[in-house]
Amino acid sequence: MLMQGGADRRVGPSQGERLYKRLKILNRPVEYVRYPGVGHDVSDSASSRQRLDRLVRTYEFLARFLDVPASPPANRP
DSSP states (O other): OEEEETTOSSSOHHHHHHHHHHHHHTTOOOOEEEETTOOSOHHHHSOHHHHHHHHHHHHHHHHTTTTSOSSOOSOOO
């Protein structure tokens, strides 16, 4: 799972895209998400909606490879 801020000045979008393409060529399970207006530290500079999206995408990506439900539990005791 590659997540990148669209306003990242440390790692340019082209670098993230190149890594994604290389992993696809190697038939690795990979997803690439770019968050517009977000800097290098996605967890700090993202909006609330983008942070939630990041958490859900990470959970769903990992759920495909680990023995966990496909979606998080709705209610916690």
